[in-house]
Amino acid sequence: MQMGRVQFILCVWLLAAAISARAQPPSGEAIYKQRCSGCHDQAGSRIPPREALQKLPALRILRAMNAGVMMTVAYPLRREEREAVATYLGIPGPEPGPKPEAFCKERAIILKQIPTFSWNGWSPMLNNARFQSADAAGLSISQVRKLKLKWAFGLDGEISAYAQPTVLDGNIFMGSGAGLIYALHAESGCIEWTYQAGAPVREAVAIAPLGDHHAVLFGDLTGTFYALEAETGRLLWKKRIEEHEAALLTGSPTVYQGNVYVGVASWEETRAINPAYPCCSFRGSVVALRVRDGAQIWKTYTINDAPHPTGKTSTGTLRQGPSGAGIWSAPTIDPKRKMLYVTTGDNYSAPATTTSDAVLGLDLATGRTLWSHQVTSGDAFNSGCMVGIDGPNCPDEGQRGPDYDFGSSAILVKTPQGRDLLIAGQKSGMVYALDPGRKGEIVWTQRVGKGGTIGGVQWGMASDGQNVYAAVSDAYFFTKDQVRILSPDQGGGLTALHVANGTKAWYAAPQPCGSRPLVEPKAATSGCSPAQSAALTAIPGIVFSGSMDGHMRAFASEDGQVVWDFDTRREFSTVNGVSAKGGAIDGPGPVVVNGMLFMNSGYGRFGGAPGNVLLAFAPED
Ligand code: HEC
Structure with missing residues (x-):
């Protein structure tokens, strides 16, 4: 189109405005x-x-x-x-890179085709039970009591340490908020290699054999998926796997037989805070890619209907829907039924769909959705609905839901009686057991917490086959001097449920924050909270649960007694010479491999105390 006169005048005016703006440096x-x-x-x-x-x-x-x-x-x-x-x-000043002395003296990664000891990706097994066997864990109950800090590694310039490490035969592979992927030596914490991704990497990376070598597979928070060579850190391929601009990848990928399965979530729920944002048009999806070259094998949206205009908000912005049902966690694989299971989040806008806050069963070969079981219907919610925002993008009264996403994976377990169950924990504070052989029919349900926007089961449960362990966030905020701060005496709690019928085996009450200062100087938003939002980890006899007050605790799986407690909320001297401290424990759980325990501390979100440290523990003889 030719430029019209009015447009031309406008253009000149804009140019003049730009020039005068340039003369005046903009104020940050x-x-x-x-x-x-x-x-x-x-x-x-x-x-x-x-x-x-x-x-x-x-x-x-x-x-x-x-x-x-x-x-x-x-x-x-x-x-x-x-x-x-x-x-x-x-x-x-310049953005810091690793110091030369932080690198290993001898830099060589050799991985066996099938590793002897590993915790690969979100969970050691495809069932996402977050259970490490006695052999692979190499830690008895009495050794857990004697766990001592072996080394600490600082993440330079970070406010959160939130990517769960993946460990294979003495090598650690881990993402970071700076988008730097690290390969570290597990014994000493020295750096083997680093790779700079384009955006923060929050998920646990997954490793797959590839020819004579291995691929490190992960996605970043802007929706790009990468494959690196594990031995060298060299980029093999990368691609965007969802065209929606707000896509993000945070659920760890699951690798199975030469393919990698990726759940896609998005930032769009947050975009809706802006009254001018036309909310919403993102749909969650699962994508199957070939490890070798990243070729897409299939892609399945969690919502069948494409979003379309549905009207206008009170301020005249376009409304779109259906939307949402993002996938925030790692897919679970059922080799016996040749199925893949994912859990979904809420809808962002009306109309609500039948596949939000649901467990979906997909055919592993084709991606076809064979069944879905929704546990909360009518859940359309976005950040425009948050208290204090109350924006026009929030769905109307009557169409608005409680924001009860599934944020964690469904766990596939076999009961002591030999029945397969899929167990999923929700932000509502409910735990559901579904029958994967009967289209996700409910077998039992149990309440373990109050639930809420950042309540209930957040990052995930663990199961040793006898019990399923569910800790809850149920974090609570109050207002002081118009700043929302975490309550030091609300939230948390760990429940053990019998896998077979969901009845309670025991309950470990949350530990109070004690005399710990509620508010850090200059960081009024970083209060202390007993919320147990982080994912759990189980080994025979023990379940590990971190809390937002900075403690990592080991509970006896028999009765819930605390057998080990480490307070991470302090400064650490690090093997890489980076100044580091622990903070809130949230997000991933600890990883136990071959007699060592690895964990992150510091999660500067949801009012939690920031921190930037990876800690490695081993029992002291
Ligand atoms: C619509 C809401 C919104 C607005 C407006 C916004 N941000 Fe953010 N910002 C976020 C969210 C959500 C995150 C969390 C991302 C994550 O979890 O890593 C974030 C994270 C960040 C981070 C941390 C990124 C990292 O590397 O860890 C920086 C830096 C940042 N924002 C800067 C800005 C600046 C500068 C502006 C203004 C130009 C801005 N933001 C405006 C929502 C917003």
């Missing part, structure tokens, strides 16, 4: 107020608070806007404006 503070504070001054949400951003290098903040999670938010900003806001918020 003004841009922050206008473009960032609406989200980052909301304490206790999914969003890191301003105080956490202020601890990041300015270059890292810039990277988040240019190529990371803030890309679409920053899209309308000019380069100088991005630089101004990054400088205003962050720490000046």
Whole structure:
């Protein structure tokens, strides 16, 4: 189209405005107020608070806007404006890379085709039970009592340590908030190699054999999926696996027989805070890729109907739906039935669908959805509904749901009587056992918590075949001086349920935060909370559960007695010379392999205390 006169005048005017704007350097503070504070001054949400951003290098903040999670938010900003806001918020100077002395003296990774000892991906087995066998764990109950810190590794410039390590025969592979993937030597914590991904990597990476070598498989928080050579860290291939711009990958991939299965979630629920955002058009999906070259084998959306316009909001913004039902956790594989199971999150907009807050059973070969079992219907919710925001994008009264996503994987177990069950824990505080052989029919249900937006079962349960262990977040916020802070005496609790019928075997009450200061100086949003939101890990005789107060505890699986307790909320001297401290424990659970335990501490989200450390423990003789 030819440029019309009015457009031309407009253009000249814009150019003049741009030139005069350039003469006046943009104010980072003004841009922050206008473009960032609406989200980052909301304490206790999914969003890191301003105080956490202020601890990041300015270059890292810039990277988040240019190529990371803030890309679409920053899209309308000019380069100088991005630089101004990054400088205003962050720490000046170059972004730190690993120190040369942090690398191993001899850098060689040799992996066996079938590893002797491993915790590969989200769970050691395809059933997602997060149970490590006695042989692979190499830790008895009495050795757990004697666990001592062996080394600590600092994640430079990070506010969270949130990627669960994958461990294969003495090698650790782990992502990070900076998007740096690390290969470390498990005995000493020295670096074998690093790879810089384009965005933060929060999931546990999965390793698959590939020819004579191995592939490290993972996705980032902007929706790109990668395959690296495990031996060298060299990129083999990468691709975007979902065209929606708000897609994010956070559920760990599951590898099976030469293919990798990936669940796709999104940021769109958060975008809806903006009244001008046309909410919503993302649908969750599962994608099957060939490990060798990344070729797509199949892709199945969790919602059949494509989103379409459904009207206007009170402020005149387009409404779209159906949307949501993202997948936030690792797919579970059932080799016997040749099925794959995923759990889904809520819908973001009306109309609500029958496949949100559901467990889906897919045919492993074709991806066809063979059955779905929804546990909460009518759950349309987005961040525009959060208290204090009450935005026009929140679905109307009557169409709005309670935000009861499934955030964790369904666990496939065999009861002592030999019956297969799929067990799933929800943010509602409910645990469900479904029959995978009967289209997900409910076998038993049990309540383990109160539930809520950040309540109930968050990152996942564990099962040793006798019991299923379910800890709850049920984190609670209150307002002090108009800042939302975590309550030190609400949330948490660990319940053991009999796998066979869901009855309670025992309950371990949450431990109070005690005399720990409620509010860190200068970080009013980082309170203390006993919430047990992090994923659990089981080995024979023990279940591990971390809490937002920074403690990692080992409970006897027989009666729930605490047999080991380590407080991570302190500073650590690290093998890589990076200053590091522990904080809230949230997200992934510990990984136990061949007599060692590895865990992250620090989760600067939901009001939790930031931290940036990977810890390795071994029993002291
Ligand atoms: C619509 C809400 C929203 C707005 C507006 C917003 N952010 Fe964010 N921001 C988020 C969310 C959600 C995350 C969490 C991402 C994650 O979990 O890693 C985040 C994370 C970040 C991070 C951490 C990224 C990392 O590498 O860990 C930075 C830095 C950041 N935002 C900067 C900004 C700046 C600068 C602005 C203003 C130009 C801004 N944000 C505006 C929602 C928002």
